[in-house]
Amino acid sequence: MGTDKKIRVCHLISGDLWAGAEAQISMLLSQLSKKKHLENFALIYNQGKLAEELKRLNISLHVIEEKENNPVKLFIKTYRWLKGQDVDLVHSHRYKENIIGSLAAKIGGIHHIIRTYHGMPEPFGGFKNIKYKSYIFLDYLISKLLVQQIITVSFEMKKKLSRRLGSKKITSIPNSVNLDSLKIEKSPQRVREILGLDEDCRIIGSAGRLVPIKGYQVFLKAAQLIKRKQSRVKFLIVGDGPEKLNLEKLADELKISEDFLFPGYREDILDIINAMDIFVLTSFHEGIPMVLLEAMSLEKSIVATKVGGIPEVVTDQISGTLVGPNDPEGLAKKSLYLLQNKETREKMGSEAKRRIKESFTAERMAQRVSEIYQSMVR
DSSP: OOTTSOEEEEEEEOOSOOSHHHHHHHHHHHHHTTOTTEEEEEEESSOSHHHHHHHHTTOEEEEOOGGGSOHHHHHHHHHHHHHTTTOSEEEEOSHHHHHHHHHHHHHTTOOEEEEEEOSOOOOOOHHHHHHHHHHHHHHHHHHHHTOSEEEESSHHHHHHHHHHHOSTTEEEOOOOBOGGGOOOOSOHHHHHHHHTOOTTSEEEEEESOOOGGGOHHHHHHHHHHHHTTOSSEEEEEEOOOTTHHHHHHHHHHTTOTTTEEEEESOTTHHHHHHHOSEEEEOOSOOSSOHHHHHHHHTTOEEEEESOTTHHHHOOBTTTBEEEOTTOHHHHHHHHHHHHHOHHHHHHHHHHHHHHHHHHOBHHHHHHHHHHHHHHHHO
């Protein structure tokens, strides 16, 4: 390829969700669009918030509706569309588009294929788990045989995937946050008014998809323990998902439903996080969660589980506090300590923001991805 020709990169994305991975993809594309040697566009399998966000960013995109096409038709349409785009490199972001897109790219003569693992497979139950595991096996097989380069969002994920795929073609590039986009529009006082909370109460909260792997039941059990020693404290989890009813039922059983809020999905999530005194993360596994980076950027004091890539971001007792997974007693103890020590909370919050600015910026992430593109194509 001549040095004056732009590298044409097609990002293959399912787009059926709007979660941490989709936010990262949107942010990555917004940063890569600033690179003069790259021409980025996207093929998405579902209309949704991600497609809307990319349109807002003026990222060229094409949608093939998954619900209107079975897997065979989806493959054929992907192959035909890629053939007409003069693509130099295909970058897939989840298992579905990696399986379909990598095969379509290879058959269509596109030899440069890269895949990002935004997280490890999540467990399911019953027949759904059997079906999901078959997809994951096929995804690993495609990644091993057809994909040239693999990006993981944490070193811990790289270590796990290296056992299956080998370490030579795997690079760890951590998730990041665009500090310029973290705009606070509502004051903490206004957020309290909207949520019906008193001005003088303390707020301990979390945010994310309400799914089993997030371990939110641990947060509720810790909240019950905290309430026994601190009456002027409220709790909340911002987000929606299949576990919401189970969590609301648990709050009733623990007799904390009056003190535990479930505001659902909110567009003003950053404003709500900014109003928190302590941000907690109770996941049983994570890559590097976007919401953690955002909370640290907002100088929140953090109590998070020591799992996945979280310890790569949070330095225990410096930029936050780490506890074991499924440990409500430990979570309650660390949270109570921070509630009672304002100076420690503020110091950890300040150190958290410094940590993000030093190592987890969007510009840094995009530069490293761009370098991989160049090394593959040129």
